[in-house]
Amino acid sequence: MRIGEIAALVGVTSRAVRHYHHIGLLPEPARRANGYRAYTVRDAVLLARIRRLTEIGLSLDEVRDVLADDAGRELVEVLGELDADLARQEREIRERRRVLAALLEAPLTSEGPLSPGLAALLEGAPATGSPAAAKDREHLVLLDAAGGGAGAEVYAALRPLAEDPGVLELYGRLDELAGAGADDPRIAPLAADLADAVPDDVLAVIPQGEPAATGVGRALLDDYPPAQREVVRRVMETLAERVQGRTS
Numbered sequence: 072m073r074i075g076e077i078a079a080l081v082g083v084t085s086r087a088v089r090h091y092h093h094i095g096l097l098p099e100p101a102r103r104a105n106g107y108r109a110y111t112v113r114d115a116v117l118l119a120r121i122r123r124l125t126e127i128g129l130s131l132d133e134v135r136d137v138l139a140d141d142a143g144r145e146l147v148e149v150l151g152e153l154d155a156d157l158a159r160q161e162r163e164i165r166e167r168r169r170v171l172a173a174l175l176e177a178p179l180t181s182e183g184p185l186s187p188g189l190a191a192l193l194e195g196a197p198a199t200g201s202p203a204a205a206k207d208r209e210h211l212v213l214l215d216a217a218g219g220g221a222g223a224e225v226y227a228a229l230r231p232l233a234e235d236p237g238v239l240e241l242y243g244r245l246d247e248l249a250g251a252g253a254d255d256p257r258i259a260p261l262a263a264d265l266a267d268a269v270p271d272d273v274l275a276v277i278p279q280g281e282p283a284a285t286g287v288g289r290a291l292l293d294d295y296p297p298a299q300r301e302v303v304r305r306v307m308e309t310l311a312e313r314v315q316g317r318t319s
Contacts, residue, residue: 072109072110072111072114072115073107073108073109073110074088074089074107074108074110076110077110077114077115077118080115081115081118081119081122082122083118083122088118091118091121094131095135096121096131096134096135096138097114097117097118097121098114098117100114116153117138119153120138120153121134121138123153123156124137185212185215186215186223186226187223188223188226188227189211189212189215189226191226191227191230192211192226192227192229192230192233193208193211193233195230195233195234196208196233196234197234197236197238197239199239199242201239201242201243201245201246202246202249203242203245203246203249203299204239204242206294206295207242210291210294213291214291224276225273225276228270228272228273228275228276229270229273231270231272232268232269232270232273235268237268238268241261241264241265241268244257244261244264245261245265245299245302248261248296248298248299248302249296249298249299250296250298251297251298252297252298253297253298253300253301255298257298258298258301258302258305259305261302262301262302262303262305262306262309263305263309265302265306266305266306266309266310266313269306269310274310274313274314292304292307
């Protein structure tokens with residue numbers, strides 16, 4: 072193979088191949104009588120290996136170290152590893168396409184794309200102008216997009232609660248605390264009522280140790296003003312105790 076052919080086969084540019092030669096990452100192949108480089112299958116395998124390693128974020132110096140560890144291995148072993156890597160990529164692509172197909176089937180909104188479970192949950196929720204409800208929605212969308220959301224089981228378990236018009240009254244009480252202090256007497260009874268409203272079915276699908284006011288949970292908690300933050304903190308504590316009681 073000539074340089075253009077091996078570059079096209081592996082999916083890199085001829086300029087990249089020359090650069091790898093220049094820095095000693097890809098050994099220069101033997102040349103024909105006419106002066107052209109003559110690349111072999113082993114050269115193509117090595118070049119493909121370099122491309123794979125750079126695609127996953129390794130620097131060229133790190134690639135050099137990995138290739139040094141590969142020195143002396145049989146070609147069939149290297150080819151087998153490359154084949155396994157391609158099979159892994161195929162599985163990942165199929166999984167991403169499966170998720171994408173599910174997203175495309177879900178209702179598209181300005182917040183989307185949403186996972187099918189969250190889309191169904193939000194679609195069934197009663198319309199409201201409550202700022203607290205809007206904040207809850209924002210937090211769910213953020214967690215869903217980040218991949219750290221509750222998951223389809225929790226979304227399904229939450230649907231009866233989300234579709235209950237009585238929840239709007241709880242949101243209204245939370246909205247009333249927007250400008251209040253963390254010692255407001257309305258905090259404790261509202262926190263108790265909100266915690267009581269969460270179905271046991273939801274707790275049954277929450278992993279042990281959740282909900283927790285750490286990491287992302289702490290950041291979301293800090294998004295509330297003082298009185299509302301105290302309400303949500305108490306609700307999280309109560310739910311954590313209920314989860315612990317369920318698993319102990």
